[in-house]
Amino acid sequence: MRLLQDFNFKNKTVLVRVDFNVPIEKGKVLDNSRIKAAIPTINYLVKKNAKVLLLSHLGQPKGNRVQKLSLVPVSQELSNLLKKPVKQLKDCVSPFIVAQIESMKSGEIVLLENVRFYKEEEKNDTLFAKKLASLADMYVNDAFSVCHRKHASVAQLPKLMPSCAGLQLQKEIEELKKVLNPKKPFVVLLGGAKVSDKLALIENLAKRTDKLLIGGAMIFPFLKLKGLNVGKSKLEKESLEPAEELVKIFSNKLVLPTDVVVAEDLSEKAQTKAVKIEEIPEKWFGVDLGPETIKDFEKILSQAATIFWNGPVGLFEIEKFAKGTKEIAKFLANHNGFVVIGGGETLSAVSNYKDKYGHVSMGGGACLDFLSGKELPGIKALE
Numbered sequence: 001m002r003l004l005q006d007f008n009f010k011n012k013t014v015l016v017r018v019d020f021n022v023p024i025e026k027g028k029v030l031d032n033s034r035i036k037a038a039i040p041t042i043n044y045l046v047k048k049n050a051k052v053l054l055l056s057h058l059g060q061p062k063g064n065r066v067q068k069l070s071l072v073p074v075s076q077e078l079s080n081l082l083k084k085p086v087k088q089l090k091d092c093v094s095p096f097i098v099a100q101i102e103s104m105k106s107g108e109i110v111l112l113e114n115v116r117f118y119k120e121e122e123k124n125d126t127l128f129a130k131k132l133a134s135l136a137d138m139y140v141n142d143a144f145s146v147c148h149r150k151h152a153s154v155a156q157l158p159k160l161m162p163s164c165a166g167l168q169l170q171k172e173i174e175e176l177k178k179v180l181n182p183k184k185p186f187v188v189l190l191g192g193a194k195v196s197d198k199l200a201l202i203e204n205l206a207k208r209t210d211k212l213l214i215g216g217a218m219i220f221p222f223l224k225l226k227g228l229n230v231g232k233s234k235l236e237k238e239s240l241e242p243a244e245e246l247v248k249i250f251s252n253k254l255v256l257p258t259d260v261v262v263a264e265d266l267s268e269k270a271q272t273k274a275v276k277i278e279e280i281p282e283k284w285f286g287v288d289l290g291p292e293t294i295k296d297f298e299k300i301l302s303q304a305a306t307i308f309w310n311g312p313v314g315l316f317e318i319e320k321f322a323k324g325t326k327e328i329a330k331f332l333a334n335h336n337g338f339v340v341i342g343g344g345e346t347l348s349a350v351s352n353y354k355d356k357y358g359h360v361s362m363g364g365g366a367c368l369d370f371l372s373g374k375e376l377p378g379i380k381a382l383e
Contacts, residue, residue, distance in 0.1 A: 001382045002164040004041070007138065009050035011106050015136035016041065016166065017153050019143035019362060020056035020074045020111075029077040033347070033354065034145070037362050039081060041142045041166035042109065049106040053136055055092070055115055055153055057146070063119025075111045086111055092118060093131040101135055121152050129156030142166025144173075145343065145363035147378030148370075158381040165382055168362070173379070175359035176370050179340050182208055182306035189301070189328070191216030192311030192345065195239035195246070200372035201310075206249050210304070213255045213297050215289055215313030215324065222247070222256050223277055231262065233286035255300065259290025261314070261321065268320050288314030289324035298331050307332065310342030310368065312349045325349045333357065343367045 018038040023030040038054075045052045059069040075088035087110045089097045097112070104110060115121045120128035129152040133139070139161050141147070146154050147169070157163070165173070188209050190198055195218050202212065214222065217234040221243035224230055247254060257277060262284040263270040274290040275281070289297070301307060309332065316322040326349075332339045333353035341350050341357050344364025354360045361367040369376055 001379065003170055004044055004140065004164055004167065006164060007162065009045055009048040009138065011049060011051070012138050013051040013053055013101065013104065013136040014045055014138045014140055015053045015055055015132065015157070015161075016045070016140045017143045017146075017157070018054050018056045019145045020054075020071060020078075021058050021145070022074065024058075024068075024073050027073050029073055031348075031351065032077055032081065033351075034362055035074065035078055035081060037168045038142055038166070041140065041168060042082070044167060045140070046107050046109065051101075051104040051106055052109045053101060053104075054086075054109065054111045055132070056111070056143070057116040057121070058114045059116070061114060061116050063117070063122070065117045069114055069117075071111055071114050078109075078111065082109070084109070089113060093128070093135070098135070115153050122149075124150045124152050124155055126152070126156055128152045129160060133157055133160040136161070139163040140166045141378055141382060142168045143378070144169045144361070145366050147363070147376040148366040148374070150377045155377040155381050158378075163382055169379075171359075172361060172363065172367075173370075175340065176361065176367065178338060178359075179205075179306065179308050179371055180208070183338065184306070185210040185304050186306045186308075187211045187213065187301055187304040189213040189215065189297070189307065189309040189313070190218060190311050191313040191325070193217040193234060194236050195221055195242045196236065198310070198368065199242045199246075200374070201368050202246060203249065204371065204373045205308075209250075209253060211255055211300050212246075212250055212253050213300065215257065215293075215297075216311050217286075218311070219257055219260070219277075220286065223280075228278055229280055229282065230286060231280045231282055231284045233280065255297070257289055257293035258296065259292045260286045261288035261290055261324070263287045263321065266315070266318065268318060270320065272320065287318075287321040294324055294327050297328065301328075301332065301335065305337045307335065307337055307339045308342060308371070309339070310344065310346055312345055316345075316349050322349075329353055342371075
């Protein structure tokens with residue numbers, strides 16, 4: 001895979017696939033982490049006197065022009081961060097924008113409109129990719145978080161023009177490879193809702209892992225297999241078989257909670273209490289790790305040289321049930337080992353500490369696929 005350093009970008013128009021899929025409310029960007037992640041590559045190209053043409057998606061417009069999913073607020077946020085103007089175009093491939101791109105000067109930055117306004121993007125349409133390729137001389141992929149997608153701007157474009165990986169994509173690959181070749185002891189902490197979604201990941205890390213800690217709603221299939229009552233907790237029946245398989249694979253490596261926080265209902269005003277896993281009330285919901293489990297998990301994590309964490313360990317979207325996730329996030333922020341945060345929901349959960357970890361992946365699904373040993377179309381296309 002070729003890198004930025006392998007090319008001369010002077011006076012070239014460079015199409016950069018970035019991931020500016022950020023939360024926006026009332027025309028304002030609420031979290032600019034993904035925008036910031038692309039800045040090193042943008043600055044590199046500007047310094048090399050390139051004409052920088054940025055391409056991103058936002059949300060799921062499904063091939064329709066949805067005004068609230070326009071990238072206009074993103075271009076404004078990027079301008080503020082770069083302290084220089086970023087021109088926002090109203091389209092991606094229309095004849096209207098060609099003249100504007102041709103008039104660009106070296107060092108200028110232009111952001112194209114949401115590429116998913118075109119249904120051809122998600123269909124991985126070759127003709128659409130050719131139209132995008134005609135806008136520029138070279139292509140840079142700096143959007144690791146979409147590299148698992150077979151989309152035109154990710155999997156087709158690199159085959160049509162000189163291409164390479166951007167600095168953010170390069171960093172993601174280098175840092176995640178350290179998880180696949182970890183310094184020992186290596187501890188994996190997984191939360192979230194579904195065991196089935198992470199089965200391939202867990203199986204691929206099985207031989208490398210010293211301990212696998214389970215939190216979130218993922219615990220309930222394991223408790224059910226033990227013959228325990230899980231009350232009204234979220235239980236994915238499709239996860240029972242994978243959970244049974246993991247018990248066999250991991251044996252003494254698998255660590256489940258010994259206590260959980262349960263709630264009468266799923267509201268901020270709900271009555272809660274910590275109970276042993278054997279004592280979950282019939283009509284209550286399991287919503288977070290219990291205090292004893294948090295201590296147990298932190299003790300195991302404290303001994304690790306490498307840690308990979310993906311998925312909140314409780315229903316953290318509701319403040320009352322977020323204590324376990326917040327305490328683990330704070331604990332790992334002060335850890336001396338190499339801590340990798342696996343993107344997705346976990347990225348939101350650790351937002352207060354994201355500069356404290358060894359690496360915070362911008363990709364949720366892409367991160368899991370990469371660590372599962374799967375081939376990512378966006379990376380494959382660059383090779």
